[in-house]
Amino acid sequence: MKTIYLAGPEVFLPNALETLSKAKNLCESYGYRTFTPFDGEVMDEEGLSKAKKIFQENVKLIEQSDIVIANCNPFRGACIDDGTAFEIGYAYAKGKLVYGYVNDKRTLPELVSSRILTKQHVSGYAIDEDGYLLNEDFGNSINLMLEFSILNSGGSLVLGDLESVLKQLR
Known part of the structure; x- marks a missing residue:
């Protein structure tokens, strides 16, 4: 078994x-x-x-x-x-x-953005309140x-x- x-x-x-x-x-x-x-x-x-x-x-x-x-x-x-x-x-x-x-x-950036406060960064990625970019946009969840x-x-x-x-x- x-x-x-x-x-x-x-x-x-x-x-x-x-x-x-x-x-x-x-x-x-x-x-x-x-x-x-x-x-x-x-x-x-x-x-x-x-x-x-x-x-x-x-x-x-x-x-x-x-x-x-x-x-x-x-x-x-x-x-x-x-x-x-x-x-x-x-x-x-x-x-x-x-x-x-x-x-x-949903993708990891979509999930994170829906659960914590983020804003747009000059890099084109979202950034969280702690200063970390959501640049893991590979399609993974x-x-x-x-x-x-x-x-x-x-x-x-x-x-x-x-x-x-x-x-x-x-």
């Missing part, structure tokens, strides 16, 4: 356990053994010790998985969750099959390093949700 690791910012939802349990059940209904970030064995540690243990356990779960499916929707801003970005890169480096899903496939990690792993970035990815995997 193939195994899936679910990456994404769902761990930060108020109903995270319920949400990830439903996602896990959905994957299992498609015939996959499924891990979520909550499946690691994190003891009663606190602070950085707990954070380190969560990191170690999530890495271990990715290593035990055949496939990583990542929620690539914007999180706390205009771009993908940092932890999810790491998990995609780590899975790619380990030779795992990686899929991502988004609910909006997420950071190119992440999108090509997904594509080069043999996976794809799917418009839809977790179930949309599972249907592709059939």
Whole structure:
């Protein structure tokens, strides 16, 4: 039985356990053994010790998985969750099959401009409030390093949700 690791910012939802349990059940209904970030064995540690243990356990779960499916929707801003970005890169480096899903496939500059304040710059590109140009107009919907990690792993970035990815995997 193939195994899936679910990456994404769902761990930060108020109903995270319920949400990830439903996602896990959905994957299992498609015939996959499924891990979520909550499946690691994190003891009663606190602070950085707990954070380190969560990191170690999530890495271990990715290593035990055949496939990583990542929620690539914007999180706390205009771009993908940092932890999810790491998990995609780590899975790619380990030779795992990686899929991502988004609910909006506009280009990255369009997505960023719709979520944060930008203005036109003399370069012809938009610029954000922090002074960074939106000059990544290659047609990708997420950071190119992440999108090509997904594509080069043999996976794809799917418009839809977790179930949309599972249907592709059939």
